[in-house]
Amino acid sequence: MAVVTASPAKSEVAKSEVTSEVTSEANGWRAALPHVAPFAGVIALAVLLPLVGNDYWALIGTRMAIYWVLVSGLNLVVGFAGHLAIGYVALLTLGAYTTSVLVAGNVMPPVPVFLALPIAAVVGAIFGVIVGLPALRLRTFYFAMSTLGFATIVTQIALAWQSVTGGGIGIAGPEFPAPFNTAWGFYFLCVVIAAFTTWLSANVARSRFGRALIAVRDAEVAAEANGIFKPKMLISIFLVAGACAAVAGGLFASLQTYITPDAFTFDLSVLFFIAILIGGRGSILGPLLGTMILTILPEIAAPLAAWSTFLYAVLLLLIVLVMPGGIAALLDFRNRRPLASNRAIVPRSAALADIVRRSKGGKALALRGVSLSFGNVKAIDGLDLDVAPGQIHGLIGPNGSGKTTTLNVISGYYAAKAGSMTLGADALPPGMPALRATRGIARTFQTPRVIGEASVLQNVMIGGTVEGRASFVEALLALPRNAQDERMLAAKARALLGVVGLEALADVRADRLQHSELRFIEIARALMLDPDFLLLDEPAAGLSNNEIERLGELIKAISARGTGVLLVEHHADLIFDICHQVTVLNLGRILAAGTPAEIRVHKEVVSAYLGG
Amino acid sequence: MLGSIIAAGLASGAVYALVGVTYNTMFSTSRVMSFTAGQLAMLGGVFGSMFTLKLGLPLIAGFLLTLVLCAIIGIITEFIAVRPVLKSLDQHLYVLSTLAVALMIQQVAAIKWGTEPQPFPRLLGLGSGVWDEKFWLPVLACAITIAALEYLYRRTLVGRAFLAIAEDNFAARALGLPERNLRIASYALAGIIGGVAGYSSGELLLAFFANGALLNFYGFVPVALGGLGNNRGSIVGGLALGLFQQAANFLVGGIFSSVAVFALFIVVLLAAPQGVFGGGTVRRV
Numbered sequence: 001m002a003v004v005t006a007s008p009a010k011s012e013v014a015k016s017e018v019t020s021e022v023t024s025e026a027n028g029w030r031a032a033l034p035h036v037a038p039f040a041g042v043i044a045l046a047v048l049l050p051l052v053g054n055d056y057w058a059l060i061g062t063r064m065a066i067y068w069v070l071v072s073g074l075n076l077v078v079g080f081a082g083h084l085a086i087g088y089v090a091l092l093t094l095g096a097y098t099t100s101v102l103v104a105g106n107v108m109p110p111v112p113v114f115l116a117l118p119i120a121a122v123v124g125a126i127f128g129v130i131v132g133l134p135a136l137r138l139r140t141f142y143f144a145m146s147t148l149g150f151a152t153i154v155t156q157i158a159l160a161w162q163s164v165t166g167g168g169i170g171i172a173g174p175e176f177p178a179p180f181n182t183a184w185g186f187y188f189l190c191v192v193i194a195a196f197t198t199w200l201s202a203n204v205a206r207s208r209f210g211r212a213l214i215a216v217r218d219a220e221v222a223a224e225a226n227g228i229f230k231p232k233m234l235i236s237i238f239l240v241a242g243a244c245a246a247v248a249g250g251l252f253a254s255l256q257t258y259i260t261p262d263a264f265t266f267d268l269s270v271l272f273f274i275a276i277l278i279g280g281r282g283s284i285l286g287p288l289l290g291t292m293i294l295t296i297l298p299e300i301a302a303p304l305a306a307w308s309t310f311l312y313a314v315l316l317l318l319i320v321l322v323m324p325g326g327i328a329a330l331l332d333f334r335n336r337r338p339l340a341s342n343r344a345i346v347p348r349s350a351a352l353a354d355i356v357r358r359s360k361g362g363k364a365l366a367l368r369g370v371s372l373s374f375g376n377v378k379a380i381d382g383l384d385l386d387v388a389p390g391q392i393h394g395l396i397g398p399n400g401s402g403k404t405t406t407l408n409v410i411s412g413y414y415a416a417k418a419g420s421m422t423l424g425a426d427a428l429p430p431g432m433p434a435l436r437a438t439r440g441i442a443r444t445f446q447t448p449r450v451i452g453e454a455s456v457l458q459n460v461m462i463g464g465t466v467e468g469r470a471s472f473v474e475a476l477l478a479l480p481r482n483a484q485d486e487r488m489l490a491a492k493a494r495a496l497l498g499v500v501g502l503e504a505l506a507d508v509r510a511d512r513l514q515h516s517e518l519r520f521i522e523i524a525r526a527l528m529l530d531p532d533f534l535l536l537d538e539p540a541a542g543l544s545n546n547e548i549e550r551l552g553e554l555i556k557a558i559s560a561r562g563t564g565v566l567l568v569e570h571h572a573d574l575i576f577d578i579c580h581q582v583t584v585l586n587l588g589r590i591l592a593a594g595t596p597a598e599i600r601v602h603k604e605v606v607s608a609y610l611g612g
Numbered sequence: 613m614l615g616s617i618i619a620a621g622l623a624s625g626a627v628y629a630l631v632g633v634t635y636n637t638m639f640s641t642s643r644v645m646s647f648t649a650g651q652l653a654m655l656g657g658v659f660g661s662m663f664t665l666k667l668g669l670p671l672i673a674g675f676l677l678t679l680v681l682c683a684i685i686g687i688i689t690e691f692i693a694v695r696p697v698l699k700s701l702d703q704h705l706y707v708l709s710t711l712a713v714a715l716m717i718q719q720v721a722a723i724k725w726g727t728e729p730q731p732f733p734r735l736l737g738l739g740s741g742v743w744d745e746k747f748w749l750p751v752l753a754c755a756i757t758i759a760a761l762e763y764l765y766r767r768t769l770v771g772r773a774f775l776a777i778a779e780d781n782f783a784a785r786a787l788g789l790p791e792r793n794l795r796i797a798s799y800a801l802a803g804i805i806g807g808v809a810g811y812s813s814g815e816l817l818l819a820f821f822a823n824g825a826l827l828n829f830y831g832f833v834p835v836a837l838g839g840l841g842n843n844r845g846s847i848v849g850g851l852a853l854g855l856f857q858q859a860a861n862f863l864v865g866g867i868f869s870s871v872a873v874f875a876l877f878i879v880v881l882l883a884a885p886q887g888v889f890g891g892g893t894v895r896r897v
Contacts (some may be wrong), residue, residue: 313715
């Protein structure tokens with residue numbers, strides 16, 4: 001389930017009050033327990049393993065931990081950002097050879113292994129970004145190919161560069177000093193490192209960066225409108241994933257004691273990302289279980305070892321076709337509870353005053369002579385438009401008259417061919433949609449662009465991404481400023497859900513909601529910015545009459561806080577009820593502009609659009 | 613020296629170009645880039661060697677059987693890995709489903725055929741040195757394929773229907789074109805082109821299971837160079853890639869020629885994301 005583009009809800013919305021689900025406002029520990037308990041269980045198992053097992057189990061346990069070190073980083077790329085990195089064995093190889101060569105000292109003086117590992121991590125991080133470069137601009141297939149290509153050439157280089165890698169003969173893996181030179185000593189080292197990388201990736205996943213990654217994956221356009229820079233986000237996680245993979249490589253080389261290019265088959269790559277897919281996207285526990293299962297599977301089914309890749313491939317096909325949600329979806333019991341069917345949206349606009357800070361005001365959004373054509377079609381042609389703070393400006397006109405195009409030019413998805421846009425005294429640069437959020441411009445979309453797999457609350461929190469102050473590194477290490485950000489964003493998002501009347505649905509997956517509810521979620525998300533200007537693209541489409549009335553009240557309350565609203569709409573009643581100014585477009589030009597009363601009697605408008 | 617660089621470059625370039633055309637043929641009717649392209653070419657070599665050397669069939673019979681089997685595998689791909697995920701193209705599930713099929717093909721080949729490169733029959737016994745048939749056969753196969761495709765697309769009704777679907781799927785369906793059957797046909801056609809690529813290059817690359825993954829990547833580079841779905845771009849890109857690779861091989865040695873190819877790939881993707889010869893842009897908002 002990607003972007004939810006639900007059709008208008010057909011079900012009659014009952015007028016009854018919201019049947020409030022009991023929202024658990026319990027203390028933080030009880031809420032976190034279901035999330036933490038499985039990991040505690042895995043760690044307990046890991047600690048208890050030496051009591052029951054022999055060295056054979058130490059080997060398997062170590063291998064599991066090493067694979068997970070790689071997969072925990074890769075999970076951010078595949079599971080959260082949705083980029084299909086199919087050749088990550090290349091970074092494992094790179095880390096293994098870097099560590100081994102540094103420790104063996106056949107290029108430069110030998111380096112202690114605990115220094116070689118961090119160096120390998122840096123090398124891995126750099127190559128993680130290089131391999132990921134195509135993902136910054138292109139569709140995911142190119143990234144899949146570049147990782148596959150990298151996997152191909154790394155093996156070729158390892159074979160051919162004999163003076164460094166030992167070629168086909170290979171090179172000895174690094175040896176760890178006591179107490180890590182026994183099977184169980186090394187096992188515990190790997191488990192500790194694995195726990196550490198789990199912690200890192202969980203920190204990223206729970207921060208605004210993790211949400212931003214999912215937003216880029218499932219609703220890229222909306223992510224940009226909320227000020228999320230895709231390249232910056234991706235580079236950050238490519239660094240993390242590359243470093244994790246290289247560290248795993250160093251440990252892998254030590255476990256193998258001797259490495260040749262043959263040790264790094266493509267099967268390993270397949271294992272890594274199938275573990276994530278079996279586990280489920282956007283989950284950490286799922287891929288962890290997936291890694292454990294896939295590591296054990298060939299051991300308990302020894303006769304099938306030769307066919308293991310074939311089995312993985314069958315598994316992959318089955319997951320894609322039958323169970324796209326993976327283990328995580330199976331474990332997601334909460335979202336199987338049915339929702340109340342007679343729920344209604346009852347916004348409480350009065351509460352806005354407590355949450356949204358009053359817009360500083362004073363700055364007007366002005367367009368002068370803006371033109372844009374697609375081929376020979378002039379979508380907008382010399383448009384002048386002024387939106388004053390605290391005013392609701394209606395933009396109406398027949399289909400194809402350039403209303404949505406105007407919104408897209410203002411929010412930067414299209415760069416105008418001529419004309420200028422200013423916000424107060426500053427020019428608004430054409431293009432660059434991701435810069436609009438910091439300028440205080442928020443918007444909604446004609447078809448709601450919501451992350452179906454994230455909860456309603458998380459969807460709304462996306463809107464406040466640019467408000468967060470903690471850097472990626474602070475989020476990675478769970479430093480205090482990140483926790484402050486999280487508390488602030490969550491509190492504000494809950495409050496705004498209260499304003500639009502959807503707080504009862506805060507923890508529900510967004511793809512289970514009705515169309516009309518998604519529209520209000522988008523408005524709540526836009527309000528997270530405390531926007532100076534709010535662009536609404538047909539917010540009433542698909543809403544019932546009652547809902548349109550409530551929407552009108554909500555929009556009026558928003559503009560009363562000093563926000564300038566630009567409203568594209570086809571419902572003439574709504575426009576004439578709430579707008580202070582109305583501009584009518586036809587074929588990309590202004591047909592008329594003025595107060596609702598003037599427009600309602602304007603002859604050309606009546607004949608071209610309103611009818612009568 | 614120059615002669616052998618050009619001969620080897622054009623030969624491998626022609627194979628890359630044909631694999632690129634295989635990608636494009638599947639892409640044009642389904643908007644799916646399938647990882648089976650390189651595997652089909654690998655199978656062309658393996659089947660060719662198996663029928664002629666192992667089973668002792670006549671050359672022509674072995675060649676035709678190879679193409680038939682490759683076409684069938686193309687059709688199977690369409691049924692199990694492409695059709696089920698077409699509804700959700702934006703989620704890129706096809707990357708995974710076609711990769712799964714590609715891995716199955718590769719694994720079966722590795723187990724049933726063996727993991728060592730095996731010889732391919734000498735087809736015509738013509739030429740030696742730089743004029744050896746192993747160099748000019750792929751180029752000839754590439755030229756014949758292009759000519760045949762041009763004839764198909766320009767002169768026949770079926771070919772025009774392919775073009776219509778590639779140009780605008782919805783409009784073509786509205787006109788009543790049998791989109792599903794045409795898609796199956798294009799996957800069969802892609803199987804044949806991949807089979808030709810593998811068969812004609814059998815003497816150059818041998819019958820080796822690992823050629824699949826290799827050709828998957830080297831065959832995609834011309835597609836990235838030439839733009840998705842652009843066959844002419846793929847041909848030019850493929851030949852250029854082959855020459856570039858052989859020249860790099862000669863100039864900087866085997867270790868770094870693959871690095872050079874990879875660097876070229878990344879640089880092209882960053883500098884010209886739509887390919888040097890252009891492709892369509894997609895409306896986002």
